[in-house]
Amino acid sequence: MSLITMSQKELNRLEAIQKIRDSRLSVVDAARLLNISRSQVHRLLQAYDRNGAAGFASGKRGRPSNRRHSDELRNAVLDLVRERYHDFGPTLAREKLIELHQIAVGKETLRQWMTEAGIWKSRRERKQRIFQPRGRRDCFGELIQIDGSHHWWFENRGPKCALLVYIDDATGKLLHLRFALSENTFDYLLATKAYLERWGKPLAFYSDKHGVFRTTHASEMDRTSGLTQFGRALYELNIDIICANTPQAKGRVERANRTLQDRLVKELRLRGINTLEEANAFAPEFIADFNVRFGKEPRNPKDMHRPLAVHENLDGAMCRKEVRTVSQALTLRYAKVIFILDPTDYAKTLPRQKVIVCDYPDGRLEIMHEGTLLPYRTFDTLRSVHRAPVVENKRLDDILSIVADMQEGREQKRRQRGPSRAGQKDHMFGIPDGSVSNGYQKRGRKPGRRTDFTNDPEVNAKRQKALARIAACD
Known part of the structure; x- marks a missing residue:
């Protein structure tokens, strides 16, 4: 056997055995060097005497594995992949083979089969897209x-x-x-x-x-x-x-x-x-x-820069423009707000007409119809259910910061609105030590009948007076 086909472990053992035969190394030192027993060293010596360097190579080398799939199964799997899953990756193709065909094959085994058959290419073999340089504009x-x-x-x-x-x-x-x-x-x-x-x-x-x-x-x-x-x-x-x-x-x-x-x-x-x-x-x-x-x-x-033309309005163009329809009541809706147009003679001719809402970056808002500015006033803010926003990927950081601020604001409102829960013992009334509920004290409400079970002296005194009056009436 050629020394090139031997593993490094086998080469190390061969070198040690040759040193033993040349009387340059003892059996005990060789066992310690190779981290094996002395009996194993003697067996290696016998193999070397019988077959030379080839005695150190594994007998399984070059033979098919005992767990190897048959050629019939390999060909059947590849036929299925070519017919139904030619554009599937090995992982997804394996899932479908198990789910639909009850054929269990390892993912890496299937990958090797598909690669050898030319159905699948590894990332290294795939051609990288070439981006050729483009010259500057003149x-x-x-x-x-x-x-x-x-x-x-x-x-x-x-x-x-x-x-x-x-x-x-x-x-x-x-x-x-x-x-x-x-x-x-x-x-x-x-x-x-x-x-x-x-x-x-x-x-x-x-x-x-x-x-x-x-x-x-x-x-x-x-x-x-x-x-x-x-x-x-x-x-x-x-x-x-x-x-x-x-x-x-x-x-x-x-x-x-x-x-x-x-x-x-x-x-x-x-x-x-x-x-x-x-x-x-x-x-x-x-x-x-x-x-x-x-x-x-x-x-x-x-x-190549050009000046603005006489008819071009830079301020009027650089804004957000939305088209809205005026109702019979001279109202329109924009950004969850109802706007009421002033009932001028011109505005009275606009029901069912289209107008343009110009929302400027500096916060100004104008309503126009065919170049005419329409005066208006704000009526009310519309209520709407909070829905999950559709967000561009590059705006995710900004949206998450807004969400965090909104959640913190809601938590503060809930803490201010609800009774204190610190040290609470009576979960029915939110009373930590049997005193009057903090929720009632904050709202200025009078405690109900259930507060008769409290240990507050003032409340108990009132309770005793009420019971005395009831007894007198009886």
Whole structure:
């Protein structure tokens, strides 16, 4: 037998036995070295004398296992997998074989069978997707990549928040930064409004598939019906938005996020900045320094930013717009609130008409019909059952913090509303020591008949007087 086919354990034993035969090692020392008994050493010596080095190899080597499945079962299983479970993984295919066909095969055994038959490929054998580099755009303002980076920007000095990043594809320069609690429509509208006021309108924004930028309920009949509020605002200003299919496609802003998570975090630490307001005030200074260090000159010096047209209203576009129908009573509902239009001559002509509710990021709310502003007043807040919210993955941190605050508020109300339970002995009345219930004392209520069983002296005195009056009447 070749020494290459022997295991390391067998090679060690062969070396020790050869040393014994050459009188360089005793049997006792060999037993101690190999951690076996002296009898086992003598058996190895006999095997070496009979067969040489081949006497140390296991006799089972090269033979099929006694627990090996038959070829008939293997072929039957592979036929079933090819016919019914060709696109199943080994784990799921094994479950179905046991559940539907009563065939029990080990998961790893089935994996080896499927791999040898070419039905399944391991992760190492699967081809990794290739992302070839894309050249920069030629002109400044031709394509602006935007993204939100969730990170502990203030480390342990402040809350985890999102940084909205606007970076030019041609030059790699940061054009705007805004710190916000999360990636939401209002903060993107505010950031984009500030960007447009500073630089003008680019040809297009390049983003990911976040719910702020892309909706899954697009309509083929009307282009605007399938747009998000952010997409609708850009459409009104004649700016296009392109959604990347993979993070690698917008690698410029992704790499910038990684750089910012290193450099910007340390700059905020050195300056002792702990709040969103302070960070947003520091952002322009950081942007200027960043662009000097990492900015590139575009291949074409032309600036593709366009000024706002005369008919374009930036403030009117950068808001949330919802369509509502006016009732016969000149009312409409928005955000769980009933609004009543003032009964002007113009408003009286609007029942069953569509109006637009403009909800601005700064908290203002306007109701308009064909460009005419309608005065209104708030009537009441609608009540609704609390339902589980549908949340984007990137907003989960913000929603969980809101949920925690809501739960803490509810717990405080319940503690204030309910009787004290500390040291309670009488579970029927919430009375820890037999005195009058704390719940009754808080509400100013008089104790009922059941408080006659208390040990309070004042209550017992009243009880004795009442019993005396009853006895006198009898």
